[in-house]
Amino acid sequence: MEQFLYYIKVSLVSIKRAPLPYALTIFILSVGLGVFFANATFYYQLNSDPLPAKSNKLFFPMMLITPYDCNDCRPPRVLSYANVQKLANSDIPSAKAAMYSADGYARLSSSQPPTPVVIRITQRDFFAMFDVPLLHGSFWADDGGRFEILLSRAMALKLFGRTDVVGEQMLLDDKHFSVIGVLNHWQMLPRLYDANGRNHLSPTEDIFLPLETGYDLHYLSKTNSQTFDSTDYRKLSTEGRTGALHQLQYWVQLDTETQQQAYRQFMLNLANDEKAAGRHPAPINNQLTAMRDIVSYFGDESGDIQAFALVTLLFLLVCLFNASHLSLNRYLSNQYEFSLRRALGASRAQLQLQMLADVLLMALFTIVGALLTGYVGIKLMNHLLPGNSLFSSWDIPLLLSLLTITLVCSYLVTLYPSLRASFGTLNQQLKE
Amino acid sequence: MIKLTNLTKIFRTELIETHALREVNLQVNEGEFAALTGPSGSGKSTLLNILGTLENFDAGDYQLDGKSVKGLSDAALSRLRNEKIGFIFQSFNLIKDFSIFDNIELPLRYRGLKAAQRKQRIEQALELVGLHARRDYLPGQLSGGQQQRVAIARAIAGTPRILLADEPTGNLDSLMARQVMELLEQINQQGCTILMVTHDPDQARRAGRHIQIIDGQLSDTMLYEPFAAQSA
Numbered sequence: 042m043e044q045f046l047y048y049i050k051v052s053l054v055s056i057k058r059a060p061l062p063y064a065l066t067i068f069i070l071s072v073g074l075g076v077f078f079a080n081a082t083f084y085y086q087l088n089s090d091p092l093p094a095k096s097n098k099l100f101f102p103m104m105l106i107t108p109y110d111c112n113d114c115r116p117p118r119v120l121s122y123a124n125v126q127k128l129a130n131s132d133i134p135s136a137k138a139a140m141y142s143a144d145g146y147a148r149l150s151s152s153q154p155p156t157p158v159v160i161r162i163t164q165r166d167f168f169a170m171f172d173v174p175l176l177h178g179s180f181w182a183d184d185g186g187r188f189e190i191l192l193s194r195a196m197a198l199k200l201f202g203r204t205d206v207v208g209e210q211m212l213l214d215d216k217h218f219s220v221i222g223v224l225n226h227w228q229m230l231p232r233l234y235d236a237n238g239r240n241h242l243s244p245t246e247d248i249f250l251p252l253e254t255g256y257d258l259h260y261l262s263k264t265n266s267q268t269f270d271s272t273d274y275r276k277l278s279t280e281g282r283t284g285a286l287h288q289l290q291y292w293v294q295l296d297t298e299t300q301q302q303a304y305r306q307f308m309l310n311l312a313n314d315e316k317a318a319g320r321h322p323a324p325i326n327n328q329l330t331a332m333r334d335i336v337s338y339f340g341d342e343s344g345d346i347q348a349f350a351l352v353t354l355l356f357l358l359v360c361l362f363n364a365s366h367l368s369l370n371r372y373l374s375n376q377y378e379f380s381l382r383r384a385l386g387a388s389r390a391q392l393q394l395q396m397l398a399d400v401l402l403m404a405l406f407t408i409v410g411a412l413l414t415g416y417v418g419i420k421l422m423n424h425l426l427p428g429n430s431l432f433s434s435w436d437i438p439l440l441l442s443l444l445t446i447t448l449v450c451s452y453l454v455t456l457y458p459s460l461r462a463s464f465g466t467l468n469q470q471l472k473e
Numbered sequence: 474m475i476k477l478t479n480l481t482k483i484f485r486t487e488l489i490e491t492h493a494l495r496e497v498n499l500q501v502n503e504g505e506f507a508a509l510t511g512p513s514g515s516g517k518s519t520l521l522n523i524l525g526t527l528e529n530f531d532a533g534d535y536q537l538d539g540k541s542v543k544g545l546s547d548a549a550l551s552r553l554r555n556e557k558i559g560f561i562f563q564s565f566n567l568i569k570d571f572s573i574f575d576n577i578e579l580p581l582r583y584r585g586l587k588a589a590q591r592k593q594r595i596e597q598a599l600e601l602v603g604l605h606a607r608r609d610y611l612p613g614q615l616s617g618g619q620q621q622r623v624a625i626a627r628a629i630a631g632t633p634r635i636l637l638a639d640e641p642t643g644n645l646d647s648l649m650a651r652q653v654m655e656l657l658e659q660i661n662q663q664g665c666t667i668l669m670v671t672h673d674p675d676q677a678r679r680a681g682r683h684i685q686i687i688d689g690q691l692s693d694t695m696l697y698e699p700f701a702a703q704s705a
């Protein structure tokens with residue numbers, strides 16, 4: 042311990058000898074690592090699996106049931122109400138839910154100013170499939186239409202000032218609803234059930250409304266709706282169930298390989314039936330994508346993200362190169378001291394211990410600088426891309442890996458220069 | 474205790490080969506005080522560095538206490554330097570931002586001595602060179618002669634058997650040079666073998682033995698009685 046403190050003291054003395062180049066080295070390393078940290082944080086959160094136990098059991102079925110012929114088309118990423126009913130006509134999945142999201146306004150009475158809200162319009166199984174925690178009340182009894190809603194915890198607090206509001210009445214787009222449940226803290230990150238609309242980086246919805254009621258009230262999807270014929274768009278919402286409106290996301294839970302095989306076969310049969318009925322002119326193209334693969338399936342954006350990650354990695358390499366160059370100069374200007382220590386009987390191993398103390402100090406300064414830069418970088422990214430602001434938190438595993446990366450970088454920056462300095466020929470430096 | 478047989482050192486650069494030492498044979502016994510003289514570039518420093526194992530050689534053999542240093546590991550050579558050899562340089566080579574105490578402590582640190590033992594040895598060495606009151610000074614606050622005495626204290630704090638001094642008085646005026654010489658003689662009298670490179674004929678005469686190098690060869694070795702033996 043005493044010897045360790047001595048090594049630290051010697052490191053500090055040699056820093057004091059030329060503080061400016063040292064500070065510059067730390068600065069360059071901090072900036073490189075900070076930018077890398079900011080990007081790594083985003084990347085890490087974006088690629089994390091929010092439901093590791095289920096992400097290979099929840100599936101997103103898609104079929105090319107469009108009224109026109111189309112070679113090598115991908116099936117549309119949303120389904121019509123009628124097609125969901127056909128897909129739901131199977132007992133193979135252990136759970137299934139159709140869903141979409143819409144914008145609305147909520148208030149407690151018509152004398153209050155309305156609050157804009159995001160509504161998830163869905164079915165009962167949604168909550169079980171995505172492990173949604175309930176704080177008060179209950180979920181819907183079945184998939185029937187009803188004027189009953191669930192609130193997120195934050196929305197309950199915002200509207201009522203408390204969470205236990207089960208049984209309370211409120212207005213959603215000026216229709217009367219009663220609150221039957223309040224969710225606990227819940228933020229699936231990323232919200233993969235919304236990946237088809239590329240909306241999976243945004244926060245949890247505020248209000249949950251039964252699917253049938255959503256259709257009764259003519260809500261339209263805020264992210265993704267399509268038609269494949271010349272229907273008058275003004276009739277889309279009023280004829281939501283029967284018309285050509287495609288806006289539904291549909292998720293099924295298939296726990297076993299057998300279930301998955303059976304459901305694929307069911308989809309194939311369905312496509313053949315549709316063909317026979319003349320509603321499936323295009324070649325059959327069924328997709329059953331697991332939640333684990335959903336982002337890469339719809340991965341339009343990932344190219345940008347990967348390019349950005351590559352740029353930050355290159356930037357880090359450039360910073361590393363510059364920092365080790367500075368560090369090499371620092372060591373070479375101290376080289377006579379290495380030779381002196383060797384002449385006085387220090388072995389290379391003992392000099393390497395000194396170097397480890399140098400590494401430790403550098404890592405310490407750098408981690409502080411890098412975390413600061415990373416924090417500022419994340420704030421900046423949140424400012425520029427507010428949609429991604431959920432992805433800026435640091436958890437323990439991430440922090441530990443960032444710490445390790447800093448140590449490795451400090452080591453790399455110190456290793457080569459100090460090896461150079463300690464292997465230099467001895468007699469020369471001692472002459473001057 | 475030192476035995477060189479046909480020792481050869483060649484410096485190779487891309488352009489030229491310099492034969493710094495040509496088949497040198499030399500034997501130095503325990504307790505001798507030998508002065509090494511010769512023209513500039515004749516190989517004096519090279520010889521001293523090889524004796525101090527700071528430099529390797531191309532041919533021949535170097536035996537220290539009957540054991541060849543050839544093929545020793547880095548760790549073994551370091552230990553040998555640390556325990557048996559003390560260096561004194563023309564330019565003192567003190568670490569400028571270490572106190573006198575910390576400078577003298579360096580070789581004792583590498584030997585792994587306990588704090589109390591280190592302190593005792595440092596104080597003894599400072600006593601001998603007469604700088605006890607200056608232990609917390611920085612080297613820059615001392616005169617050249619005092620700095621060289623600190624360097625000597627550092628060299629002898631580990632009680633080495635051999636002291637290798639490369640022009641230890643080269644940067645000093647004559648008064649300070651004399652003080653340093655007297656100190657070295659005193660150390661030699663206590664039994665430490667000393668090899669000293671010098672350009673000063675007076676100093677060479679004061680040493681018990683005078684070795685001349687010309688162009689990498691020991692051209693002339695005048696043998697006197699070892700100083701320690703003489704005065705005994």
Ligand SMILES: Nc1ncnc2c1ncn2[C@@H]1O[C@H](COP(=O)(O)OP(=O)(O)OP(=O)(O)O)[C@@H](O)[C@H]1O
Binds near residue numbers: 513
């Ligand atoms: N590292 C080296 N690389 C190449 N040549 C070297 C090296 N060190 C010494 N030499 C050469 O070896 C020869 C002997 O050098 P050395 O330093 O031993 O001389 P010296 O007797 O100590 O001289 P001085 O009195 O000037 O100190 C010189 O010709 C020198 O140029």
Ligand SMILES: [Mg+2]
Binds near residue numbers: 518519
């Ligand atoms: Mg010389």
